[in-house]
Amino acid sequence: MHWLLWSVVIITVLMTTTAWALWLERKLAARMGSRLGPTMVGRHGLLQPIADLLKLLQKEDILPEAADGALFNLAPILTAVFAIATVAVVPFGEGVIAADLDIGVLWVLAFGGLMVIPVWMAGWASNNKFALLGGMRAVAQAVSYEVPLVLASMVPVILAGSMSMTDIVHYQQQHSWIALWPTLPGLPAFLLFLLASLAESNRIPFDIPEAESELVAGVSTEYTGMKFGLFYMAEYIHTLVSSAIGAALFLGGWSGPFAPGLHWMLLKTLGLFVFIYVVRWTLLRFRQDQLMRLAWVWLVPMGLVLVFMAAVVVVWGGA
């Protein structure tokens, strides 16, 4: 029954890491904008995530009169569930995995794709024009970037000959990290994966579903209290899990010298997470048509080319 133990441990660690990753992002953003960030609650504001959680838990829960109540309440929960469930197949070390499915990569992609349903649901159920526009944007964007994401993730699958994330890490231990190949399809596939994950988790420059300067707050416009908090949390969990998946698929997972594997995995995950947030606090955002164009005209064929490159490498290399 050790998998059950790991499930509980992984979820607990994920939730706490998310809380302090949030703190990390706020400090990072503040430093980038020559501010200080949270300083008041605890040393260096380290208790800020707890204060935020307590605040959100106490907030009044408002159900707009025009909203579709059932879907309105269900949407944030489902968003959080799908965000957390993605991590089930991610290995954090040798055997440190909740569900070692042999279709790990497919599981990750499927749950990443599922995220849009509750987001759209929230937008529709709010019966608010900004929320609905945000929901429609979210779906259109997510489906456009799902295809490049699938193709980019297929590259390590082809190289390792397995969809199990544990096998993919083992392959990288024997050969080298896929992202370290300067040639096709290693590094380009990693970059494509990063780009598509940014879009899937709605991070700037692809955060048009929220786009608070245009759509006020997008799908979460009508949400208050913990339900808003769940959206907020799911967003960070999604980014964190995307980073973990990127680390496992392309950065060699838990492999690394000197330190235990778990440390390496967490380090790589946080590294990618920080990278995503540095991008977020640096760039402006695209417009929807530009976003869709980028995905369909450039990234989809690029992904296909990378997939066939990987296949040719495997066949000729005979590895």
Add this chain to the structure above:
Amino acid sequence: MATASLAAIVFVLISAVVASSLVVAAKLLRVRAKVDSPLKRRTYECGEEPLGPTWIQFHPRYYVVALVFVIFDLEAAFLLPWSLIVRELGMAGVIEVAVFALILMLGWAYAVKKDALKWQ
């Protein structure tokens, strides 16, 4: 039923419990507003009365994007089983799949040429 499948289902159940427990905790801990106002529950539209309905008929371009997505998703679903046995099938397999993908990319080229995915 294999352990991994069971573990996956249980994991989803645990995450559902975690997410809903937060909502339940919020229900228990919430501070009730002293004054209730129906204005609170009014739909937000920048401080004005909402103009016209929200649930309207949307433009078909959204639908077309979803359609194209399903087609490419299907393609990916067909490529996935092959990706596991690239070594085994060798060059012949690569060519077979390449033909499959190329035929589909003809449609992609047509769509790009006709600007169907341009959104404007």
Add this chain to the structure above:
Amino acid sequence: MMQVAFGLVAACLLLAALFSIGSKNLVHGVLWLGATLAMTAVLYLMLDAPFLAGIQLLLYVGGVMTLMVFGVMLTRRHADLAVLREQRRKSRGAFVAAALFGTLAGATVTTPGLDAPAAGSATTVELGRALLTEHLLAFEVVSVLLLGALIGSVVLARKRDFGATR
């Protein structure tokens, strides 16, 4: 234990399917259908066909649901559907559904070898092998079918004026 779990999931599936038909709200109907499809994925997982479950989630719950959601957005009435209340349509629908169910059930019963489960986790690899050797022609024909669908959707898009002004 397995029996109970199966019964529970199957009951959920059936209930979701019933709600999907019975819902007068088009969006609720589509979302209940999504629940039905997701429950099917759980069944696949319980039957040790994780690849099928993954594809079910990726393609049906993720893809086809998106398509249906946008399809609903093409109608003018998301939230109330008067069509369902017509008795004649109901009986016709019931007849078609019964006929389809009969055909499928008949095929399931008469096809031999369906009760023997495939061997464990090798299924995905075997699927790929079968697809690219034995059923190669069908595999390639699928691409032509997809091409047709793609061109069809583009034509559809062109036909409905995409101009910015109207």
Add this chain to the structure above:
Amino acid sequence: MSAPQPQHRIELAVHEGEGDLMLVNFGPQHPSTHGVFRIKLLLDGEIVVKAVPYPGFLHRGVEKLAERLTFTQLGPIVDKNDYIAPMTNEQAIFMAFEKLLGIEVPRRARWMRTLFAELQRVASHLLWLGTFALDLGGALGGGATVFLYCFRERELVLDLFEEVTGARFHYNTHTMGGNRHDLPAGYAQKVHATLDVIAARLVEYEHLTSTNRIFDVRTRGVGTISSELALGLGLTGPVLRASGVDHDLRRDAPYGAYDEVPVNVMTETSGDCLARALVRIREMTESIRLARALIDGMPEGPICGAKAIKTPTQFKAASGQVYVGIETPRGELGTYVIAGGNERGAAPYRLKIRPPSYHAMSVLPYVLPGHMVSDVVAILGSLDPIMGEVDR
């Protein structure tokens, strides 16, 4: 998308439930309306079909108020019109009063006013750049970083103003016939030091914005205003110059010290958001150059050509009317005064302010249709409207 043409009539009535278009209130309480401003948008999906602006949420009746207050009392009131560039507001109204009353302004006071105006232009354009980046990139992303950088530098300019006037925002330093506060000792070095910092960082902002790919694709070809449309609607300032009309009151009708310190006028031809951004960024560099020249050549002498204000009714004009237009950071700020308000002639009979932002907003119904919701924000931001000035 064809370039919008000026139309003589625009259908302003919007009927609800027009087919499958969505009718949205964009504002007044919206993050990107630069204050409180409402645009009724008729959307086809994400594309704007029709846009009807509704100003007036910040109307305070300044012009009516002016009929009850005397000439000397009005300075601090107009400070609050364009609250991003109060210096030029004061300058405009006192220039009009001085012309009406026939008061000569000493040379040093004119130079000081011009110096403040140019420093104010830098501060105002910096704030515009920050908010424009906020519109394009969001308060939770890269936009906020640019915004904070711009505010950091704007603070330095406000420090300079504080050094002279003791206030950071509503200065009330202009007075009838000149200035109220003289420059403190060592001011020239401080101005140079501040401008050095800002000039160095302007290069950074150019990299953050105009050489940035995303900035480019979000602004190029968006919100194109043709020169005929711009002239037809009375646009002025950077918005007009970005549309290829070479017009700047500082050069074409010099006031203050501009006849002695000539201005290089920055223009662009394309008339889109990018052109407006480039014009403003270059104007900052030009203003820094002007400010340096002004502080270096600052003449000695008195700073006020009239008696210091003792009573509210000190200055009287029985008859006459004047119009004075000056080039504020946003364009031509016109002040039209008719004398003879109260029985003793110490207040204007009528004061009309012609704010550049108000005219800039009139372009919205012509330009917005055909653009996407994201562009609405970009176009609105690129016009640099200040609602205090639009609604008065």
